[in-house]
Amino acid sequence: MQSVIVHYQEIALKGRNRSWFVERLVSNIRAATADLGVAKVRALMGRIELQHESADDWSELRARLARLPGIANFSRAVRSRWDIDAIADTVLGELEELQVESFRVRAQRADKRFPMTSPQIEREVGGRIKAARGWRVDLERPELTVRVEILNDEAFCHLRKEPGSGGLPSGVSGRVACLMSGGIDSPVAAYRLIKRGCRVRLIHFHSYPILSHTSQDKVAEIAELLTRRQLDTRLYLVAFGEIQRKVVLAVPPPLRVVVYRRLMLRIAERIGRACGAMALVTGEAVGQVASQTLENMAVINSVTSMPVLRPLVGMDKEEIVREAQQLGTYEVSIVPDEDCCTLFTPKHPATKARARVVDEAEAALEVDAIVEEAATTAERRDLRFPSIVAQPDKRSGTSG
Numbered sequence: 166m167q168s169v170i171v172h173y174q175e176i177a178l179k180g181r182n183r184s185w186f187v188e189r190l191v192s193n194i195r196a197a198t199a200d201l202g203v204a205k206v207r208a209l210m211g212r213i214e215l216q217h218e219s220a221d222d223w224s225e226l227r228a229r230l231a232r233l234p235g236i237a238n239f240s241r242a243v244r245s246r247w248d249i250d251a252i253a254d255t256v257l258g259e260l261e262e263l264q265v266e267s268f269r270v271r272a273q274r275a276d277k278r279f280p281m282t283s284p285q286i287e288r289e290v291g292g293r294i295k296a297a298r299g300w301r302v303d304l305e306r307p308e309l310t311v312r313v314e315i316l317n318d319e320a321f322c323h324l325r326k327e328p329g330s331g332g333l334p335s336g337v338s339g340r341v342a343c344l345m346s347g348g349i350d351s352p353v354a355a356y357r358l359i360k361r362g363c364r365v366r367l368i369h370f371h372s373y374p375i376l377s378h379t380s381q382d383k384v385a386e387i388a389e390l391l392t393r394r395q396l397d398t399r400l401y402l403v404a405f406g407e408i409q410r411k412v413v414l415a416v417p418p419p420l421r422v423v424v425y426r427r428l429m430l431r432i433a434e435r436i437g438r439a440c441g442a443m444a445l446v447t448g449e450a451v452g453q454v455a456s457q458t459l460e461n462m463a464v465i466n467s468v469t470s471m472p473v474l475r476p477l478v479g480m481d482k483e484e485i486v487r488e489a490q491q492l493g494t495y496e497v498s499i500v501p502d503e504d505c506c507t508l509f510t511p512k513h514p515a516t517k518a519r520a521r522v523v524d525e526a527e528a529a530l531e532v533d534a535i536v537e538e539a540a541t542t543a544e545r546r547d548l549r550f551p552s553i554v555a556q557p558d559k560r561s562g563t564s565g
């Protein structure tokens with residue numbers, strides 16, 4: 166049996182909620198690794214131990230843990246008896262096939278009853294390594310750091326820390342609904358909230374069959390990538406083409422983009438409330454495109470009483486692109502596609518829409534009926550990781 170020791174950071178600070186946060190992380194790790202021969206995942210004195218059967222799946226296991234929100238770092242570790250001789254022997258066994266110039270030992274006692282202090286353990290184990298291997302001790306810039314963690318009736322030794330993705334475990338912060346366009350920004354916005362422990366529902370507006378279903382395919386692929394991080398995702402696909410036709414008949418060209426956005430936000434609010442979301446999320450950034458002025462944002466925002474979170478609001482496009490590349494969504498986002506908001510859209514949208522003028526233009530539309538119809542006929546898909554189970558064509562609208 167092999168062990169992996171998982172460290173969390175931020176969740177260690179959460180006071181009375183702590184055990185609940187840790188349990189959530191434990192169950193997320195269990196779910197994310199369910200098909201990889203993992204025998205046991207348990208919380209253990211401020212860290213989590215994962216026991217698995219073979220080393221074969223390590224690269225896959227490592228990739229999955231690295232994606233999971235709430236993990237600061239993790240390491241493959243070997244267990245040792247609660248005894249300094251056993252610990253030193255275990256460490257020397259682990260080092261057998263290694264050759265380095267310099268090293269240091271870092272010890273940590275979660276259980277202070279251990280008869281030696283951490284510096285004493287470091288000196289003792291370090292001395293034996295030096296004697297056995299002749300390596301130089303370097304406390305500042307060692308080639309290798311040997312870590313020893315003393316728990317209450319066992320110890321763990323490990324040699325390499327893998328970085329986790331940080332943040333909070335998925336599911337501890339409640340639900341939000343993200344307006345997902347399939348462009349570069351909204352997947353990054355959704356991930357920002359996933360990383361803060363939110364379960365993020367995705368809502369996509371498409372103009373199929375007036376336009377191709379490329380945008381839906383892209384969003385489905387992005388949803389899969391995000392599901393590898395939050396483990397389950399609900400995606401709503403809302404038919405928006407007919408709504409746009411109605412807008413075209415009723416609304417002067419310069420105001421159309423703002424009206425589309427207001428309708429999207431109202432429909433998203435309606436779906437979001439029905440699925441328990443406490444806020445909406447968009448990928449907007451101030452001034453990124455002509456329609457994303459503060460004036461327009463205010464006029465768009467005013468149709469909903471739900472908080473609208475814009476995690477990218479102050480970011481440059483290059484910064485967002487870099488994040489999308491790290492996240493792995495960039496390649497999907499740049500696949501050419503006809504955005505539904507360019508449909509029936511004039512070359513020069515209003516950059517400073519005024520609320521009163523937009524309200525008057527919308528008076529010609531049956532807004533409530535449009536919102537109700539769009540929300541209740543939305544197609545819902547549920548995705549899960551590891552086994553991604555899509556349930557297309559489930560016309561259950563907004564329930565759950």
Ligand code: ATP
Pocket residue numbers: 343344345346347348349350351352368369370371429446447448449453454456457505506
């Ligand atoms: P993105 O890269 O996310 O498409 P963008 O820079 O293209 O963003 P806009 O097209 O102006 O920006 O859209 C701003 C935000 O409005 C998006 O980030 C997204 O949250 C929402 N949005 C736009 N179009 C759609 C759509 N078809 N379906 C769902 N949400 C959308």
Ligand code: MG
Pocket residue numbers: 346348504
């Ligand atoms: Mg877009």
